Amino acid sequence: MPDMAGAPDRRRFLRMASALPLGLLAGGTRPVRAEEAGGACALDWTSAQALLALGIAPRGLPEIDRYRRSVIEPAVPAGVPDIGARAEPNLELLDRLAPARFVTDGMLSAVHGRLARIAPLTLYRSFDTGSGESEGRNGQLAFAIAALRGLAGELGVPEAAELAVARLDRALDEARARLTGVVTRPLYVLSVLDGRRVLIHGRNSLYQDLLDRLGIGNAWTGPSGPYGHATVTMDRLTGRPEAGLVNIGSEGKRALEALAALPLFAGLPFLREGRVTILPPILFYGGVPTAERFVRLLGERLPQSHG
Amino acid sequence: MADTAMPPSFRRFGPAWPVAGLFLLAGLASLLVLDRQLPPELWWRALLDPDPARLDQLAAHYVLFPRFAVALLVGAALGLAGTILQQVLRNPLAEPATLGISAGAHLSLAVATLWVPEALALGREWVALAGAGLSAAALLALSWRKGLSPVTVILAGLVLSLYAGSVSGVMVLFNHDLLIGLFLWGAGFLDQQDWGMAAFLAPRLAVLAVAALLVLRPLTLLGLGEGGARSLGLSVVGARLAGLTIAVMLAALTVAAVGVVSFVGLAAPTIVGMAGARRLGQRMLWAPLCGAALLWATDSLVLMAPITYRELPTGAVTAVLGVPMLLWLLPRLRSTAPPVMTAAPPPPRASRPGIVLAGVALLLPLVLWAAVAFGPGPDGWSWSVGADFATLEPWRLPRALAALSGGAMLAVAGTVLQRMTGNPLAAPEILGVSSGAILGVIALMFSVEAPERGAQIAAGGAGAVAVLAAMLALGRKDGFSPDRLLLAGVATSSISGVVVAVLMAGQDPRLQTLVTWLSGSTYMVGWTDGLAALSLALLAGAAIPFIARWLDLLPLGGGVAAALGVSPSLSRIALFSLSAVLTAAATLIVGPLSFVGLMGPHLARMLGLQRAAAHLAGSAMLGGLVMLLADWLGRGVIFPYQVPAGLLASVIGGPFLLWLLGRR
Numbered sequence: 001m002p003d004m005a006g007a008p009d010r011r012r013f014l015r016m017a018s019a020l021p022l023g024l025l026a027g028g029t030r031p032v033r034a035e036e037a038g039g040a041c042a043l044d045w046t047s048a049q050a051l052l053a054l055g056i057a058p059r060g061l062p063e064i065d066r067y068r069r070s071v072i073e074p075a076v077p078a079g080v081p082d083i084g085a086r087a088e089p090n091l092e093l094l095d096r097l098a099p100a101r102f103v104t105d106g107m108l109s110a111v112h113g114r115l116a117r118i119a120p121l122t123l124y125r126s127f128d129t130g131s132g133e134s135e136g137r138n139g140q141l142a143f144a145i146a147a148l149r150g151l152a153g154e155l156g157v158p159e160a161a162e163l164a165v166a167r168l169d170r171a172l173d174e175a176r177a178r179l180t181g182v183v184t185r186p187l188y189v190l191s192v193l194d195g196r197r198v199l200i201h202g203r204n205s206l207y208q209d210l211l212d213r214l215g216i217g218n219a220w221t222g223p224s225g226p227y228g229h230a231t232v233t234m235d236r237l238t239g240r241p242e243a244g245l246v247n248i249g250s251e252g253k254r255a256l257e258a259l260a261a262l263p264l265f266a267g268l269p270f271l272r273e274g275r276v277t278i279l280p281p282i283l284f285y286g287g288v289p290t291a292e293r294f295v296r297l298l299g300e301r302l303p304q305s306h307g
Numbered sequence: 308m309a310d311t312a313m314p315p316s317f318r319r320f321g322p323a324w325p326v327a328g329l330f331l332l333a334g335l336a337s338l339l340v341l342d343r344q345l346p347p348e349l350w351w352r353a354l355l356d357p358d359p360a361r362l363d364q365l366a367a368h369y370v371l372f373p374r375f376a377v378a379l380l381v382g383a384a385l386g387l388a389g390t391i392l393q394q395v396l397r398n399p400l401a402e403p404a405t406l407g408i409s410a411g412a413h414l415s416l417a418v419a420t421l422w423v424p425e426a427l428a429l430g431r432e433w434v435a436l437a438g439a440g441l442s443a444a445a446l447l448a449l450s451w452r453k454g455l456s457p458v459t460v461i462l463a464g465l466v467l468s469l470y471a472g473s474v475s476g477v478m479v480l481f482n483h484d485l486l487i488g489l490f491l492w493g494a495g496f497l498d499q500q501d502w503g504m505a506a507f508l509a510p511r512l513a514v515l516a517v518a519a520l521l522v523l524r525p526l527t528l529l530g531l532g533e534g535g536a537r538s539l540g541l542s543v544v545g546a547r548l549a550g551l552t553i554a555v556m557l558a559a560l561t562v563a564a565v566g567v568v569s570f571v572g573l574a575a576p577t578i579v580g581m582a583g584a585r586r587l588g589q590r591m592l593w594a595p596l597c598g599a600a601l602l603w604a605t606d607s608l609v610l611m612a613p614i615t616y617r618e619l620p621t622g623a624v625t626a627v628l629g630v631p632m633l634l635w636l637l638p639r640l641r642s643t644a645p646p647v648m649t650a651a652p653p654p655p656r657a658s659r660p661g662i663v664l665a666g667v668a669l670l671l672p673l674v675l676w677a678a679v680a681f682g683p684g685p686d687g688w689s690w691s692v693g694a695d696f697a698t699l700e701p702w703r704l705p706r707a708l709a710a711l712s713g714g715a716m717l718a719v720a721g722t723v724l725q726r727m728t729g730n731p732l733a734a735p736e737i738l739g740v741s742s743g744a745i746l747g748v749i750a751l752m753f754s755v756e757a758p759e760r761g762a763q764i765a766a767g768g769a770g771a772v773a774v775l776a777a778m779l780a781l782g783r784k785d786g787f788s789p790d791r792l793l794l795a796g797v798a799t800s801s802i803s804g805v806v807v808a809v810l811m812a813g814q815d816p817r818l819q820t821l822v823t824w825l826s827g828s829t830y831m832v833g834w835t836d837g838l839a840a841l842s843l844a845l846l847a848g849a850a851i852p853f854i855a856r857w858l859d860l861l862p863l864g865g866g867v868a869a870a871l872g873v874s875p876s877l878s879r880i881a882l883f884s885l886s887a888v889l890t891a892a893a894t895l896i897v898g899p900l901s902f903v904g905l906m907g908p909h910l911a912r913m914l915g916l917q918r919a920a921a922h923l924a925g926s927a928m929l930g931g932l933v934m935l936l937a938d939w940l941g942r943g944v945i946f947p948y949q950v951p952a953g954l955l956a957s958v959i960g961g962p963f964l965l966w967l968l969g970r971r
Contacts, residue, residue, distance in 0.1 A: 264500050267359060
């Protein structure tokens, strides 16, 4: 340790000494400033979906690898930087990226003040948690469309929202066309969680509105929480013997096969008669892009599995 | 554990009453549940030979009846395990959950799910057994030195549970999708879908029950005390080991079957003991029956509850029911020896504590500066200087200061508690104040849309103050016996644990932020918090000379302290409140979880800082240093992702702590 007499000297000394590992670790380069600043940065997946659906490549996106695995659509172009965990996007990195604006679902409200010092925030809520299951709401789909239009307006690309909504309408039309004459059964829309329990989507979910639009009944009329889903055990799905089952998430296939092997569930008509449709992962709360993905996948896969 | 020569006839019907009462309650509730599902004339049919075409009969046969059976079996296993543990450890609060054995079993299953799924194919019970056995071994290592004193054993159990919890926390943070099922199941759901689980449990429990009968005599002799038992030719260690092994296996089986169900193992032996089952033989008969009835009754009540959109795990409900019981039991816990300084031989006392302190004090600013200047970026780690430093400093410095101050505050609180209780395992996390803060923040999160940081701090502070007030009111009766305050904290912590477990099981997306905060992240800290934390830590530092005098005097005994002009009970209130306030502040800033409150004081002692003043100062600086390092590392290791500092500190520090405590 050097002489304690002069703090500035010590500092300089340490700084010089510390410069040695710099060359090894960082290849001798100072961290590069963002080559192009500006753009809108998504702080969560629904915002990312919305930006991509509006034709805007985000300036940054959290947990990109997991997004590519479990949200999938709209696809993220290569080169979009990963900004860290959804619960804790890396503020330091966000500062470096210097976006022109953040789009957020409000989950990070505790750090909004600090984010605002980097760039202004635009709130994008695609899921209506406020009204719960009460009557008189307009439905999640209307809410989601209004939210996307609002965001597009703020970003100065109102026509992009209309394009996205038109894509959804087209997807709904196509699905309806494919399903004509095929299915009139109500559906349980769920994700198998752990072999006993499922996350089931009820009245307050986005899927409810989409099923309504397709003229399909939701077999689950039980309670659903502020996010439109409830966690229940499989044996509760006995109310509608004629119903079919749609599982969201590919890994549900094996779980459902295991369940079908149990005597209790072998008796469940949709398992016994194989009225099971497996859809790849879909983000439940994602608004218009989610709706488009769900409707398209349902239209493609439902006719294959339900007689 | 008085195995008095009470005439057996006198108490013969004693324990039968509460057990029969519980069975009656459970039976009635179950009949009501059944009645909702099936008309009574079909019950037998549904139980023995259900009509495969009738879903309601199938559901009764494959869901309800096996669920009753599993509740009975698990309850009995827990009752037996609790009885044996209480006998072996001579501790009225012992049971698999309070000792951390269940948490260990749960953790081993999570580890196996993620990294060695092949092991699960061997049988979940063996994986659970490995974890349960390891926890039990760690428990013994932690509390051996203190002669397995009841309070130490319970604290060691809680430390183990917290540790297991933080390791699971890391895994959940990064593998949420894979582990959600495990979480659901770990919360103690009893629901079944065939008779498989009952068929799995029954024979194994029968074998263990027979094994327990075989060691009945040696275990009974243990009740005479070591001397008496040995003079009758008993291998005390052998008997204890056999009993422990059986209890650990019972616990592992129940965890493998239904997850963590707490308090049944505590309540069942206590109830039958109070009803007059004194002899071990009697207790080993009645406690399992009582446990079976208790869990069946609780579970039937859960089944009767109006179905909300989220079903309640039975294990969580037993935990909530158990809290009042634990609080009620506390005063009955035999008062342990008056607080004396740790009997462990102290490490060599530093000849010049001043020099040690100065050295640590010099290290602090250096590390602080390095933590701010040297950090990861998109291109790897680099030193930043000049303009670069100026842009990064506002993001890094507040966090570093908060981590430093939070660590220092927790370490001071820990030192005070450890010196007050003479217990090397008294950690501020265990005070219950952090739990109050957690509950406050959760309540806010679920009542207000998008709460601001300021509101979060206010809500957490309100929760912490409420718990503090409750603890002070509770402690007034027995002159603020530190041990009981700690144990009351254990009870409070279990409530918040249950709330978090239930929320986890409900899959609420809002939990993501909560989970990171719970795991000790400094992410939310801005300048305001950072500076507030720093000033609080400095205030705590300024208080050290005053509290050091009390801490030096109190262990000499109430009389001596009073003679020297220190009121034992007043100074205890002051010390306890100080630790609580520091803990609450640190919790709000760096989250409720880290073992810094244990590590700081022990590190300081290892450096030879023995006197209260030097110990406090050293532990504050070392605690701060540990958290600072953890935060620095946590920001960098997986950039741009971040590992919460508290989590990193406890996962790396935990094993070190075990080693440190076990070594002495």
